[in-house]
Amino acid sequence: MNDTKQKLIQITRQMIDDQGIDAISMRELGKEMNLSRSAMYRHFKNKDDLLAAIVAENFEMLTGNISKIIESVNDPRKLLYAILYTYFDYGVKNQEHYRLMFRKHWDKELYPALHYSAFGIFKLVERCLEKAGNIRKSPTQSTAIMYAFIHGLVELHSAQHSESEKGLDNPIHLIDSFLDLIFI
Structure with missing residues (x-):
């Protein structure tokens, strides 16, 4: 698994632990990782x-x-x-x-x-x-x-x-x- 994809999983896991599942959004993850919308969707097609x-x-x-x-x-x-x-x-x-x-x-x-x-x-x-x-x-x-x-x-x-x-x-x-x- 590439580093960006693993980092997305890691940050999402942390967000779930801190804020719950409902707080997860691809937009917020993109901001957190400084990734464009298209870059996010290269790794995962959706939430x-x-x-x-x-x-x-x-x-x-x-x-x-x-x-x-x-x-x-x-x-x-x-x-x-x-x-x-x-x-x-x-x-x-x-x-x-x-x-x-x-x-x-x-x-x-x-x-x-x-x-x-x-x-x-x-x-x-x-x-x-x-x-x-x-x-x-x-x-x-x-x-x-x-x-x-x-x-x-x-x-x-x-x-x-x-x-x-x-x-x-x-x-x-x-x-x-x-x-x-x-x-x-």
Whole structure:
């Protein structure tokens, strides 16, 4: 990847971290980098293409983190706990990036690599459940249920719905209790 393109990704990432996704505009990025409008569009045909490049990097990072966990944790329950906690931690610490990855609709035909990346992480988790063997549902169903749970937990936490009277104030305990529903 050329330096200008990587610099655009880096500055956009920083802008997302500082101001949120909605603050991103190709015009502002061009000003920030002192690039003409046509120079900007030589690297990315539009804002979504630029954001997709960032999402691709985010999926690579998340996949790498989960792969390291898989390599280092042998106990199936501890492994799945670590994976779920990694998702939760990433989601609450990187809310705007998480939103881009999991709440924005990415057209499968325009951005097949993003769908492939998301599906790849799903398959990683599914293989962990296949190896575990002592689960209540099929590995695919269990993975889908886990994803629904962890994405819901991230969303509740991000929306500041972590009330103790609802039992939502301790995500560590919730993740551990959730695994009781998955494992026999």
